[in-house]
Amino acid sequence: MLLLRRCSLLVRFTGVSSTVLSKCRFYCRNVGNKLRICEVLASEEIGRNIKIQGWVRSVRSQKDVLFLHVNDGSSLQSLQVVASPSLDDRHLTYGSAVEISGNLIKSPHKKQSVELQADNIRVVGPCDPVVFPFKIKERHPLEYIRQFPHLRCRTNSFGSLLRIRSEATAAIQSFFKENGFVQIQTPVITSNDCEGAGELFQVEPATREKQQADEKSHFFSVPAFLTVSGQLHLEVMAGAFSNVYTFGPTFRAENSQSRRHLAEFYMVEAEISFTESLEDLMKVMENLFKTSTECVLAQCSEDIDLFHKYVSPGHKDRLNRMLQNEFKVISYTEAIDVLKQSSQTFNFKPEWGCDLQTEHEKYLVQHCGNIPLFVINYPYDLKPFYARDNEDGPQHTAAAVDLLVPGVGELCGGTLREERLHLLQSRLDRARMTDTYQWYLELRQFGSAPHGGFGMGFERYLQCILGVDNIKDVIPFPRFSHSCLL
Numbered sequence: 001m002l003l004l005r006r007c008s009l010l011v012r013f014t015g016v017s018s019t020v021l022s023k024c025r026f027y028c029r030n031v032g033n034k035l036r037i038c039e040v041l042a043s044e045e046i047g048r049n050i051k052i053q054g055w056v057r058s059v060r061s062q063k064d065v066l067f068l069h070v071n072d073g074s075s076l077q078s079l080q081v082v083a084s085p086s087l088d089d090r091h092l093t094y095g096s097a098v099e100i101s102g103n104l105i106k107s108p109h110k111k112q113s114v115e116l117q118a119d120n121i122r123v124v125g126p127c128d129p130v131v132f133p134f135k136i137k138e139r140h141p142l143e144y145i146r147q148f149p150h151l152r153c154r155t156n157s158f159g160s161l162l163r164i165r166s167e168a169t170a171a172i173q174s175f176f177k178e179n180g181f182v183q184i185q186t187p188v189i190t191s192n193d194c195e196g197a198g199e200l201f202q203v204e205p206a207t208r209e210k211q212q213a214d215e216k217s218h219f220f221s222v223p224a225f226l227t228v229s230g231q232l233h234l235e236v237m238a239g240a241f242s243n244v245y246t247f248g249p250t251f252r253a254e255n256s257q258s259r260r261h262l263a264e265f266y267m268v269e270a271e272i273s274f275t276e277s278l279e280d281l282m283k284v285m286e287n288l289f290k291t292s293t294e295c296v297l298a299q300c301s302e303d304i305d306l307f308h309k310y311v312s313p314g315h316k317d318r319l320n321r322m323l324q325n326e327f328k329v330i331s332y333t334e335a336i337d338v339l340k341q342s343s344q345t346f347n348f349k350p351e352w353g354c355d356l357q358t359e360h361e362k363y364l365v366q367h368c369g370n371i372p373l374f375v376i377n378y379p380y381d382l383k384p385f386y387a388r389d390n391e392d393g394p395q396h397t398a399a400a401v402d403l404l405v406p407g408v409g410e411l412c413g414g415t416l417r418e419e420r421l422h423l424l425q426s427r428l429d430r431a432r433m434t435d436t437y438q439w440y441l442e443l444r445q446f447g448s449a450p451h452g453g454f455g456m457g458f459e460r461y462l463q464c465i466l467g468v469d470n471i472k473d474v475i476p477f478p479r480f481s482h483s484c485l486l
Contacts, residue, residue, distance in 0.1 A: 054073075068098075095134075149477055156306065175287070263479045263481065268458055376399075377399065419451065
């Protein structure tokens with residue numbers, strides 16, 4: 001209102017066009033009665049004059065009354081609007097964007113306590129229900145709505161997914177904050193290959209001539225890539241902070257279109273200083289999973305129930321079992337013995353020294369009663385250069401841990417980091433990587449402390465708690481080989 005008074009003075013004393021005043025009135029108009037649908041549904045202020053904005057989910061016109069259901073994305077439940085048939089409009093159809101004002105009245109229906117008695121309905125954006133790919137009162141499978149990445153947020157299932165994803169993000173951030181972790185924004189562009197797998201997206205200006213291949217032609221003077229992990233940057237920060245974490249996008253140039261893989265996904269990564277035991281890492285992993293999940297269940301109960309009822313029936317009991325039991329622990333060697341003794345035929349024969357495949361991971365979780373399972377102490381040669389050498393024998397292992405969960409397999413992976421300079425130096429020498437990681441060696445020279453960390457795939461976490469089979473259904477805009485829509 002202060003802005004409006006100042007504009008009025010300008011018109012009065014300077015002769016500025018009255019158009020200025022009308023624009024000021026538009027931007028300063030009273031919007032105090034505008035409410036989100038979730039606020040309306042929770043309101044008990046019967047008789048209050050309010051305004052809502054959203055999208056029509058259903059229209060039913062009768063002789064004496066017009067019924068609408070309107071949703072604005074703030075909740076799974078829509079608000080029922082009742083109006084005079086005189087307010088009907090040919091553009092008032094399923095999917096149209098509307099602005100409605102009226103009085104809040106008590107609803108005679110048991111499903112919601114209030115409804116809106118409309119006195120004005122304005123169609124802001126029309127929608128042709130004939131060509132709109134989602135049909136009223138039709139439950140579309142996830143495979144179908146995946147074809148429409150620009151529209152699938154309009155469906156109940158994907159709207160619920162996005163609210164759950166938002167709440168899970170907040171819950172994870174809250175967990176780390178409450179446990180004394182400092183958030184670090186690690187770079188998306190890096191010169192490091194943390195995993196050593198070579199599955200990297202290289203970053204260069206689009207105008208760079210293909211024939212230029214020498215180092216001087218690189219935009220950053222060195223080859224640069226989209227990050228596969230923020231771990232090494234977190235290790236830098238772990239030299240000054242006891243507990244740090246990052247939460248951001250990571251990228252893998254993996255030529256796969258499977259249900260498990262994406263080229264772009266989100267990772268939660270943490271690094272803990274002054275620790276010499278995998279138990280410390282496992283404690284944080286288990287607490288992160290349980291605390292975050294309990295928070296999401298409390299804040300998004302309706303949205304979670306939609307998935308557990310229609311997408312993955314029976315998953316609610318499986319999730320409760322995960323939350324109510326302590327996670328189990330076995331060694332990699334014990335895991336291989338269990339797999340070898342199994343009567344099940346695997347596509348990949350389990351042998352000591354070979355990495356566990358998804359079929360192995362899922363079997364091990366089932367063998368342990370469908371309770372999340374930590375597998376520790378993997379073969380030394382399977383793990384990257386930074387994994388701490390257990391210096392054991394006769395089977396040489398590294399201090400590494402994977403968390404396996406029902407239906408997904410590997411959810412988290414972590415290691416103690418090799419803090420002993422001479423062992424780290426010799427391994428880098430053998431891999432001919434000493435020059436590249438000279439800075440990493442220097443971290444061990446200047447006040448290094450024993451430390452370790454882990455990473456958790458955020459999309460796999462959502463798959464785990466919701467029971468969603470395909471990872472492409474838990475991220476807004478999935479990127480994978482031969483597909484980058486929008």
